[in-house]
Amino acid sequence: MIKSICFLTTYQCNAQCDYCECSPYQKDKLTGAEMVRLIDEAKSLGTVGLVVFSGGEPTLLKEDLLWAIQHASSKGLLTRVVTNGWWGESREAARTYLDRLIDAGLYEINISVDDLHQEWIELSRVKNAFLACYERQFKCLLAHKQTKSSIITKRHLEEYFGVQLIEYNPNKHYSPEDECRLISTGVVIPVTRNEESADWNDLIFTSWTQSCSSVLNDIVVGANGNFLPCCGIITKNVPELTRADLKATRLIDAIEDANNDLILNWIALEGPASIAQFVKEKNPSIKFREQYVGICHICNEILTRNDVRKVLLEHVNEIIDRISLHRAFMEKARSDEKLMAMYCRT
Amino acid sequence: MSDQPIDKVLRVVKPFVPIKQGIRPYPNQKVPDYMLKLVKDDSAYQAFIANPAESLKREGIQPETLDVDMFFDLAKVLRDRSKGIDSIIDKIAESVSKKETSEGRQYNFDHSRSWAYRYESAIFHERGTSEEKSKSEMVGTTNKFEQSGISIRPEEILRHEINLLFFPAQPLVTPSLVNKIKENLSTDISNELVP
Numbered sequence: 001m002i003k004s005i006c007f008l009t010t011y012q013c014n015a016q017c018d019y020c021e022c023s024p025y026q027k028d029k030l031t032g033a034e035m036v037r038l039i040d041e042a043k044s045l046g047t048v049g050l051v052v053f054s055g056g057e058p059t060l061l062k063e064d065l066l067w068a069i070q071h072a073s074s075k076g077l078l079t080r081v082v083t084n085g086w087w088g089e090s091r092e093a094a095r096t097y098l099d100r101l102i103d104a105g106l107y108e109i110n111i112s113v114d115d116l117h118q119e120w121i122e123l124s125r126v127k128n129a130f131l132a133c134y135e136r137q138f139k140c141l142l143a144h145k146q147t148k149s150s151i152i153t154k155r156h157l158e159e160y161f162g163v164q165l166i167e168y169n170p171n172k173h174y175s176p177e178d179e180c181r182l183i184s185t186g187v188v189i190p191v192t193r194n195e196e197s198a199d200w201n202d203l204i205f206t207s208w209t210q211s212c213s214s215v216l217n218d219i220v221v222g223a224n225g226n227f228l229p230c231c232g233i234i235t236k237n238v239p240e241l242t243r244a245d246l247k248a249t250r251l252i253d254a255i256e257d258a259n260n261d262l263i264l265n266w267i268a269l270e271g272p273a274s275i276a277q278f279v280k281e282k283n284p285s286i287k288f289r290e291q292y293v294g295i296c297h298i299c300n301e302i303l304t305r306n307d308v309r310k311v312l313l314e315h316v317n318e319i320i321d322r323i324s325l326h327r328a329f330m331e332k333a334r335s336d337e338k339l340m341a342m343y344c345r346t
Numbered sequence: 347m348s349d350q351p352i353d354k355v356l357r358v359v360k361p362f363v364p365i366k367q368g369i370r371p372y373p374n375q376k377v378p379d380y381m382l383k384l385v386k387d388d389s390a391y392q393a394f395i396a397n398p399a400e401s402l403k404r405e406g407i408q409p410e411t412l413d414v415d416m417f418f419d420l421a422k423v424l425r426d427r428s429k430g431i432d433s434i435i436d437k438i439a440e441s442v443s444k445k446e447t448s449e450g451r452q453y454n455f456d457h458s459r460s461w462a463y464r465y466e467s468a469i470f471h472e473r474g475t476s477e478e479k480s481k482s483e484m485v486g487t488t489n490k491f492e493q494s495g496i497s498i499r500p501e502e503i504l505r506h507e508i509n510l511l512f513f514p515a516q517p518l519v520t521p522s523l524v525n526k527i528k529e530n531l532s533t534d535i536s537n538e539l540v541p
Contacts, residue, residue, distance in 0.1 A: 044527070215518065216519050237361070237362065238362060239364035259524060261368060263367070264518075265369050320367065321416060328371075331521070332381075334520060
């Protein structure tokens with residue numbers, strides 16, 4: 001079920017972090033009018049309740065961002081901005097900008113903070129942005145990534161901010177006093193910029209062999225208007241994951257097209273590790289790593305390696321029957337709540 | 347095209363050739379219906395293993411119209427994935443950080459197995475979500491290797507289970523939803539055209 005739409009409002013960013021495609025030199029961006037139109041389309045899907053503005057750095061859009069927040073809010077949709085907090089140059093500056101976002105109707109804010117971002121953005125700015133939220137009891141979650149040797153940890157932030165942070169659990173309900181000091185810690189996924197130089201001994205590994213629960217559950221709109229049917233971590237150069245131009249295609253048509261795509265169904269139903277296994281069976285000389293950081297990591301690899309793609313192009317017809325049957329089974333089983341609860345968590 | 351991965355940020359050398367292939371509507375709905383039966387019904391699955399061709403015929407499916415090996419393999423994958431609550435306990439147990447106060451396991455003559463765990467503190471990490479609890483009990487039993495169990499859990503874990511039941515993170519969009527939305531959109535458009 002599609003519950004949210006996320007705009008990668010611009011690929012421009014005042015940071016240039018490792019493992020991210022955004023940078024000060026990327027100029028792609030959505031206009032306010034384009035976002036407003038797509039918000040209306042998303043609203044008409046009937047299932048979307050949240051609009052996320054991410055990037056790049058969405059606050060670089062200035063008035064267009066405020067307009068889009070205002071429009072989404074006026075349609076009864078919740079809104080979230082994912083920012084690096086650069087606008088917290090001083091506490092007063094942070095308060096002023098936050099007030100503008102709140103006045104536009106912003107519901108909640110995520111601030112990225114970790115060793116990667118803080119190579120480019122002073123931590124004092126994040127502190128000011130965070131404390132501006134905290135003193136107003138405005139919903140704020142610190143989006144934090146970690147490796148084994150990270151300097152910026154939850155404890156480090158607690159000491160620097162002078163506020164005890166609360167580890168976010170999506171299944172919990174938080175009081176207003178708590179929901180303005182949440183932190184969600186994930187792992188660093190070494191994809192795109194400088195992925196080759198990742199220190200493998202420093203990365204934290206999570207499970208990577210399951211199916212992907214993000215494909216066609218998350219609707220992401222790229223800064224150049226492309227439809228991205230997953231969480232958007234993987235490089236934008238993969239045609240299977242960077243699809244229709246939503247400047248020329250209706251959102252629902254793009255969803256339907258993606259919904260019937262073989263590769264996306266394969267990723268969603270059996271996972272990228274299953275694709276890797278298939279490729280290995282067809283060409284045993286193709287080697288994969290013994291371990292991946294997570295599902296996005298292996299998905300990025302299989303979809304960006306030319307040798308893997310070559311095998312897939314040659315043999316993809318052989319898997320149509322199985323994936324089509326699996327999908328047909330899914331549609332039969334979908335209304336079986338107990339079965340789906342088990343099916344979706346493995 | 348080179349076998350080396352291309353630079354994925356700014357220096358794209360050549361665009362990837364798209365793998366353009368769709369799934370197709372399954373022509374014989376008896377096949378996915380039977381798959382669902384095999385996943386849910388142990389005796390049907392045992393009968394299928396014993397004699398696949400005959401079992402398929404009994405369901406009105408001609409075995410020669412189906413890749414039986416593929417069907418069997420997928421059924422096994424789906425059954426493994428759809429195991430009952432004990433597979434979750436087993437899975438959690440593999441990834442749990444816990445301080446146990448007591449633990450008991452018993453293997454019985456009838457090939458069943460019973461267990462009880464009591465935790466003072468536990469943290470579960472699973473698929474990007476985490477669950478914490480301060481005190482918990484788990485008791486269960488398996489019979490003839492077919493597992494079943496009871497878990498007594500704090501309210502927050504129970505709420506998580508209920509959320510999963512009613513709002514499971516189902517992959518992909520149901521086609522009927524797409525059709526419904528499209529119908530609504532066309533109705534909206536025709537309404538707009540009415541003077």
